[in-house]
Amino acid sequence: MSETATPSKTEKKRAINRLKSMYPLRNVVQQDYIDTLKASNEGKPTVWSMLNYWEGDLPLKAMGLNIVYPENYATLLAASGAAEPFLDASDSDGFPTHMCGYGRSTIGYSYRMMKENGGKIPPDAPLGGMAKPALLLGSGIICDARFKWFQSLARYFDAPEWCLEMPMMATYEGSEPDLEAYQVKFLVKELKDFIAFLEKLFKQKMDWAKLEELTDLAVKIHETTYKISELRQSIPGPMHATDFWSSMPPSLFFAGDMKVSLKCYQDMLAEVQERVNNKVSGINYPERYRLIFAELPPWHSLKFFDSLAEMGWNFVFESFGYHAPKPPDLSKYSDPCEKLARLSRNFMFNVFPEAKADNIQNPIVETYLKIARGFKADGFFMHPLISCRAASCSLRTVQHWEQEKLDVPSLWVEGDIIDKRVFNPQEVLARAEAFEQTMDHYRKVRKSRGLDW
Amino acid sequence: MENATPALFFAGIDIGSTMSKAVVVDAQGAMRGYVVGPTGAEHRRRANKVMEDVLLKVGITLDQVAYIISTGYGRVNVPFADKQVTELTCHARGVASLFPDVRTAIDIGGQDAKVLKIKSGRLTDFLTNDKCAAGTGRFLEVAAETLGLELNEMGQISLQSDTPVKINSLCTIFAQQEIISRLSEGQPLTDILAGVYIAVTTRVVKLARQLKVEPPVVFTGGVAKNSGMVKAMETVLGMPVLVPEEPLITGALGAAILARDEAFKLVQDGHYKIQKKQLSEAYIEFTEKKL
Amino acid sequence: MVTATTKGLSRAHEIYADRGKRVRELRKAGKKIIGYICLYPPIEIITAMGMVPFRIFGDMSEPITVADKVSTTVVCPFLRSIIDLGIKGKFDFLDGAVGAHTCDIGMTTIIAWRDYIKDAPFTHLIDVPHTDHAPAVDYFEGQINFFKQHIEELAGEKLSGDKLKKACELHNKQRKLVRDLYDLRKSDPPRLNSMENLEVMVSLFSLPVEEGNELLEAVIREVKERSIKPAKKKARLLVWGPVFDNTSLYELVESTGADVVVDDTCVGTRAFWADVKAPYDLHALAQRYLVDIKCPRTYRDTQHQETERSYDKDLDSRFSYIKKAVTDWHVNGVVLQSVKYCDTHGYEVPNLRHYLDTLGIPSIYIEHDYSERSLAPIKTRVEAFVETLG
Numbered sequence A: 001m002s003e004t005a006t007p008s009k010t011e012k013k014r015a016i017n018r019l020k021s022m023y024p025l026r027n028v029v030q031q032d033y034i035d036t037l038k039a040s041n042e043g044k045p046t047v048w049s050m051l052n053y054w055e056g057d058l059p060l061k062a063m064g065l066n067i068v069y070p071e072n073y074a075t076l077l078a079a080s081g082a083a084e085p086f087l088d089a090s091d092s093d094g095f096p097t098h099m100c101g102y103g104r105s106t107i108g109y110s111y112r113m114m115k116e117n118g119g120k121i122p123p124d125a126p127l128g129g130m131a132k133p134a135l136l137l138g139s140g141i142i143c144d145a146r147f148k149w150f151q152s153l154a155r156y157f158d159a160p161e162w163c164l165e166m167p168m169m170a171t172y173e174g175s176e177p178d179l180e181a182y183q184v185k186f187l188v189k190e191l192k193d194f195i196a197f198l199e200k201l202f203k204q205k206m207d208w209a210k211l212e213e214l215t216d217l218a219v220k221i222h223e224t225t226y227k228i229s230e231l232r233q234s235i236p237g238p239m240h241a242t243d244f245w246s247s248m249p250p251s252l253f254f255a256g257d258m259k260v261s262l263k264c265y266q267d268m269l270a271e272v273q274e275r276v277n278n279k280v281s282g283i284n285y286p287e288r289y290r291l292i293f294a295e296l297p298p299w300h301s302l303k304f305f306d307s308l309a310e311m312g313w314n315f316v317f318e319s320f321g322y323h324a325p326k327p328p329d330l331s332k333y334s335d336p337c338e339k340l341a342r343l344s345r346n347f348m349f350n351v352f353p354e355a356k357a358d359n360i361q362n363p364i365v366e367t368y369l370k371i372a373r374g375f376k377a378d379g380f381f382m383h384p385l386i387s388c389r390a391a392s393c394s395l396r397t398v399q400h401w402e403q404e405k406l407d408v409p410s411l412w413v414e415g416d417i418i419d420k421r422v423f424n425p426q427e428v429l430a431r432a433e434a435f436e437q438t439m440d441h442y443r444k445v446r447k448s449r450g451l452d453w
Numbered sequence B: 001m002e003n004a005t006p007a008l009f010f011a012g013i014d015i016g017s018t019m020s021k022a023v024v025v026d027a028q029g030a031m032r033g034y035v036v037g038p039t040g041a042e043h044r045r046r047a048n049k050v051m052e053d054v055l056l057k058v059g060i061t062l063d064q065v066a067y068i069i070s071t072g073y074g075r076v077n078v079p080f081a082d083k084q085v086t087e088l089t090c091h092a093r094g095v096a097s098l099f100p101d102v103r104t105a106i107d108i109g110g111q112d113a114k115v116l117k118i119k120s121g122r123l124t125d126f127l128t129n130d131k132c133a134a135g136t137g138r139f140l141e142v143a144a145e146t147l148g149l150e151l152n153e154m155g156q157i158s159l160q161s162d163t164p165v166k167i168n169s170l171c172t173i174f175a176q177q178e179i180i181s182r183l184s185e186g187q188p189l190t191d192i193l194a195g196v197y198i199a200v201t202t203r204v205v206k207l208a209r210q211l212k213v214e215p216p217v218v219f220t221g222g223v224a225k226n227s228g229m230v231k232a233m234e235t236v237l238g239m240p241v242l243v244p245e246e247p248l249i250t251g252a253l254g255a256a257i258l259a260r261d262e263a264f265k266l267v268q269d270g271h272y273k274i275q276k277k278q279l280s281e282a283y284i285e286f287t288e289k290k291l
Numbered sequence C: 001m002v003t004a005t006t007k008g009l010s011r012a013h014e015i016y017a018d019r020g021k022r023v024r025e026l027r028k029a030g031k032k033i034i035g036y037i038c039l040y041p042p043i044e045i046i047t048a049m050g051m052v053p054f055r056i057f058g059d060m061s062e063p064i065t066v067a068d069k070v071s072t073t074v075v076c077p078f079l080r081s082i083i084d085l086g087i088k089g090k091f092d093f094l095d096g097a098v099g100a101h102t103c104d105i106g107m108t109t110i111i112a113w114r115d116y117i118k119d120a121p122f123t124h125l126i127d128v129p130h131t132d133h134a135p136a137v138d139y140f141e142g143q144i145n146f147f148k149q150h151i152e153e154l155a156g157e158k159l160s161g162d163k164l165k166k167a168c169e170l171h172n173k174q175r176k177l178v179r180d181l182y183d184l185r186k187s188d189p190p191r192l193n194s195m196e197n198l199e200v201m202v203s204l205f206s207l208p209v210e211e212g213n214e215l216l217e218a219v220i221r222e223v224k225e226r227s228i229k230p231a232k233k234k235a236r237l238l239v240w241g242p243v244f245d246n247t248s249l250y251e252l253v254e255s256t257g258a259d260v261v262v263d264d265t266c267v268g269t270r271a272f273w274a275d276v277k278a279p280y281d282l283h284a285l286a287q288r289y290l291v292d293i294k295c296p297r298t299y300r301d302t303q304h305q306e307t308e309r310s311y312d313k314d315l316d317s318r319f320s321y322i323k324k325a326v327t328d329w330h331v332n333g334v335v336l337q338s339v340k341y342c343d344t345h346g347y348e349v350p351n352l353r354h355y356l357d358t359l360g361i362p363s364i365y366i367e368h369d370y371s372e373r374s375l376a377p378i379k380t381r382v383e384a385f386v387e388t389l390g
């Protein structure tokens, strides 16, 4: 980990200049699957959870429970090219095919496990698979799929389900300052009920001190990742999107040991800082264009970014929904549930106060306007998904306002997180070449308007 | 007409998207003759033509046919039919008349595919695919064109292959490109063809799996004549399939048998004469159109 | 009397054909018209403030042409249609638009409304929690309260408890009348067909509650006096699914030789089973909307805090109201329909079908994209389904 600044010779040949500090973080999640499976073989329960922006992760971890994230597992299925039989199984059990690819593939996983394989993990499941759940933890955050999909899993498992609550995404109504206390009160009540349920289900008491300790660690991790994000605004962009996607699980859902993760992120911060000091780029080709990727990546075709890097396209930022915002100051609160509630709620509500500046009501649009300015974006790579509404529905509006307010153009490429049939890399590369002219043109337009990039 | 000799025959007409078929059965439900011809753009004219042909073939006149049921995609365009019934119900009936124990029927047509679950001769559940050409006869046509073959040559050639090429794309256009690149890689024609069959059947079997395939399975539709397809179907399904002697006409056959059942029911209910009169009027209209 | 009795259905037909006609007149006379999306904005509050709640629907026969600049194609086409119509100025008679977070895209529709549709300057978005947990009901009560305060600002006056009570009673009366109307379809054959029924329902969503109640009373009188045609059809169907605001689907189903005798859709019974209970306060509203409306958008925690879970019990507590409808209306087949890309309903499909299987009720699932064109290919499948019932 010492020579983080200069890429080694072998790495130089690669189009993307990967951060050394990314690898240990990438391994965390893989190791987590293996450890959880091992624990399950020893008789320990496994919890299946949706991403819940920490309000569920931390109580579970404080109780020492092993967690897997089907949503994340689905990305592994796609990345290893193993998703198809699982998607087919979901179709064959009657689930409509237009629904979330993550949902379909893990519904298929559950179907094959319980209906075809006598409760055993399907043999073609990567990383050993996910053990049977003792609890299904759904979540009302971000999309409808996240609680309906887990509710549907009851078809296969007798495990109880819990659905975590969260006030809706920041909007004009939700962001009035006097609403904060009311929202927190709701979350605290829900969290207390949830923890009481966990205690009953797993016949063990919550370790409140541990919960507070982990919440503090969470804040530290997010402070670190937030600093990394800020550094990434430098020119050239020091960290490529693919490095972010590979290293995000320990901050997005705290995979692994949080103390170790904190150290790893601190290393990453140091490495990124070094790169910034020495003007080292995240790609091994001159940075010709700075791109923002919105929103969820094509997990099955990540190699595709190499070809774009060779063209000098640096993906300097990506997927705002995967980024923890700057954490709030929790020191003045004493109730651990309240700390947790505020930490989680902050993800949904941190953007809106600034949104009023542009007089636009859609908080996602505002977030991306801010990102485009901060990162001096030349263009957006818009990736609307055929199977997910939540992460796609606002992209048209984002595209519209980026163009209107900042003269930043978008390349619109339909695709999917899991299903690779609609994605044709050859065709996209051809369009990308043409898009360079568009980006060149708007660079001039922005300059003429007095914008500084 | 009121006192005409009691008619002894019943007919089924199936106007499919590419082929039209007509079948005549007698009072016992036994098939007395059938014809098959291309549908073309004008359904009505085609309906008249196949009807005329099948009457000729059996050697009877229209007024000897007591009841006619039309089915298939063009079923509304058969002016002389007494009743319209969907191709799903008709196929199930036709297949069950040939194979009384059948539990699953898979039909691949020119532009669609269907899977039927049948119990005691009755349709209980079904699924259809008409959106994706990759799971229909259309895909084979495209492949034949790409490979420069006649459709009917295809089956025999592929039977010689033990190592079918994998065709990954599910979209017809992409698959076509894939076939071309396999050819240019120098893969043997037989292996590519066998790969095409596997690709089409895999698509349809996926549909079938949604209804849980139970044996005996009957495979029908134009492509079931192709021995390469039958072999692929058995491989992908992992079980043997039964193929009727004439796999194209099961829908029309089912319609004819249903026509017989329906006429008998009408006799019982005392409505038979009314129907008979309507039939005569339709006949007049039909012969007039012909002139 | 004679004119009054014959007027019900033809009046409904008229309103169905031009939904905005009556509210335009009312607006000219000085009434405020408040549009709302979905079943979750508590319309009692709008009525109590002396305004007219008007349910915003799409238009299946109008091609979507301008919505693409706001939304991607893979979202609920019903909501896309609403945005499309809005941008085209078709809701220019509204003074306000109220939405609720009943589904994700429902929420973004109101957000997009603010940025793109300049008619209806007053907009409000109500958060609806996902569960029916007790803290969620309290939270939802708070949301209703914010909505109340906001609309009080628009009206320039405070809402009194008395007015709210009166509005609740009027809407409850409407719910009761709708249930009476549906009772008229229990006979075989039903006394009124599903197309007529839908025209009445759509009318109710386009009129002030008192006028809706008058209409219902007239329709019920008229239908009761009808002589029943003896022709029975072979199937009595229940249609399930999200919003269906157009008679075309019912026409399609009935043309296959079936009667649609009852439904569980959000233009049909779904909004009318549950009343607001005394004391008609905001908590009662929260309870009625969040807990008592049975829509797949709410995670009804049927085994709350239970550590042992039973799938069958869960299905039964989620769907037994459908079992009751099946029994009471003598249903022998269920058509599950949904627009494409509706997640809340999509995930429900296999589970509901499974439940119906255990009741011995055959079912079929059909998907369409909220356009008349997309219905045609479905017809053969529905017809074959009806044939299997015969």
Ligand code: SF4
Pocket: A071, A100, A101, A102, A103, A142, A143, A144, A145, A146, A296, A387, A388, A389, A390, A391, A417
């Ligand atoms: S946000 Fe989209 S991809 Fe993620 S779980 Fe929801 S529907 Fe699936």
Ligand code: SF4
Pocket: C076, C077, C078, C079, C102, C103, C104, C105, C106, C242, C243, C297, C339, C341, C342, C343, C344, C345
């Ligand atoms: S149909 Fe589904 S997606 Fe559309 S508004 Fe209704 S619940 Fe939402």
